[in-house]
Amino acid sequence: MGEEPDESTVAPFKRRRFLASAAVAAGAPTAVAGTAQAAAPAADAVAGGPAADAVAGAPAAQGTVQAAAGLGSVARLMAVPEDSRGVAWLRSALQVAVGLELATIPPYLCGWWSIKDQRGEVARMIRRIVGDEMYHLGIVCNLLVAVGGRPQIKAAAPVFPGPLPGGVRAGVTVYLSGLTRPFVRDVMMAIEAPEVSLARSVQASPTVGEFYDGMLAAFRAVRPDLSTRGQVxxxxxxxxxxxxxTLDDVELAIEIIREQGEGTDSSPTDSFSDDRPAHYYAFGEIYHGRALRRTDDGWRYVGPPVPFPDVRPMAPVPVGGWRNTPAHAGGLLFRFDAMYSTVLDSLDAAWAGGGHRALGAGIRTMRGLEEPAVELMEIPIPSGRGTYGPQFRALRRPRR
Structure with missing residues (x-):
């Protein structure tokens, strides 16, 4: 999804603010708390999907930054007192952010690849969001390198189905499937849900937006030296x-992630001329089948139709992955996972000194994933409904 940059033609950070957090700005309800499967959105309500703000199982961390740093939990990181959040805390938090941004890409790719007409509106919307998430992943990797860390991307690759990394949005199970309305609601919209929900439990799990706010506050307080060596x-x-x-670059980078994706809280009155809906609202348009428009009683999905596309019926990948597959499907699964592993290795290499060449190689290999994925989505499952699909398993290199 990218090539070597042309410095003369592209702005340092492109901003998109259209309709970001329209529901919150207009006072409309957002999603209810609980599991992803628990919410059934009304057809004319902006929320349309679950916030999945349930309990965080981890107790609050007490004491040193080091105690929180090794736990990989957003709740524990956020429990560290603000005056104890130094550079080590930032490195730990940014590594968790690497996992969070990476976790969004496989389910979105599956939804996109399952669409038969790749020139249609919905396919173009999802493809744009996949590009945004790749951009967000690059941003947090650059931020981590800037404070002396090294992103561990392959090590952060999640197993599907499973929770979001770091314990955010407890109750949301991220699974891989072809595009269906329940998948849009229970995975895509659940991941991207805005900050405010109709109900939160007393021990609500931290949101992605709160987590990024905490990182930005730490950057402002610590004002660490930022090294460009190794950034891409x-x-x-x-x-x-x-x-x-600079710190201004940090603030703008984190603002972009929040405006385009999870935890958005800007106003539609701040929009730029070329802006598009934040991810939650774009997915809401797909789910409701209508564009989001402002009405006298708030923001509603009452605009022009957004027809749900014709899709390949990829079944949800089961726990443990596909088993007892036909030989052809098994070969495609191995080929896909080997290519996916190469993508992750290239991303790791990019922020370990390989720079834009390694990143470009990873992006080119990522484009090649579509062919085996679509071929898998054309193979019926012998003992069930639907077809196979990629399971995004990272293959580990054997130790010598």
């Missing part, structure tokens, strides 16, 4: 990934 510059879809050099 790359054109990713319509955005330009560039090194983070």
């Amino acid at each position: 510059a790359q054109h990713i879809d319509s955005d330009e990934l560039r090194p983070v050099r």
Whole structure:
């Protein structure tokens, strides 16, 4: 999804603010708390999907930053007192953010690849969001390198189905499937749900937006030296990934992630001329089948029709992955997972000194994943409904 950047033609950070957090700005209800399967959105309500703000199982961390740093839990990281959040805390938090951004890409790719007409509106919407998530992943990797860390991308690759990394949005199970309305509601919208929900439990799990706010506050308080050595510059879809050099760059980078995706809280009155809906609202348009428009009683999905596309019936990947597969499907699964592993290795290499060449190689290999994925989606499951699909398993290199 990217090539070597043309410095003269692309702005350092492209901003999109259209309809971000329209529901919150207009006072409309957002999603209820609980499991992803528990919410059934009304057809004319903005929320349309679950916030899945349930309990965080981890107790609050007490004491040193080091005690929180090794736990990989957003709740424990956020429990560290603000005056104890130094550079080590930032490195730990940014590594969790790497896992969070990476976890969104496989389910979105499955939904996108399952659409038969790739020129249609819904396919183009999801493809744009995949590009945004790749951009967000690049941003947090650059931020981590800027404070002296090294992203561990392959190590952060999640297993599907499973929870979001770091314990955010407890109750949401992220699974892989072809595009269906329940998948849009229970996975895509659940991941991207805005900050405010109709109900939160007393021990609500931290949201992605709160987590990024905490990181930004730590950057402002610590004001760490930012090194550009090892950061990567790359054109990713319509955005330009560039090194983070100043605190202003940090603030804008985190603002972009929040405005385009999870935890958005800006107002539609702040929109730019080329802006598009934040991810939650784009997915809401797919789910409701209508564009989001402002009405006298708030934001509603009452705009022009957004027809649900004709899709390949990829069944949800089961716990443990596909088993007892026909030989052809098994070969495709292994080929896909080997290519996916190469993508992750290339991403790791990019922020370990390989720079834009390694990142470009990873992006090119990622494009090649579509062919075996679509071929899998054409193979019926012998003992069940639907077809196979990619399971995004990272293959580990054997130790020598």
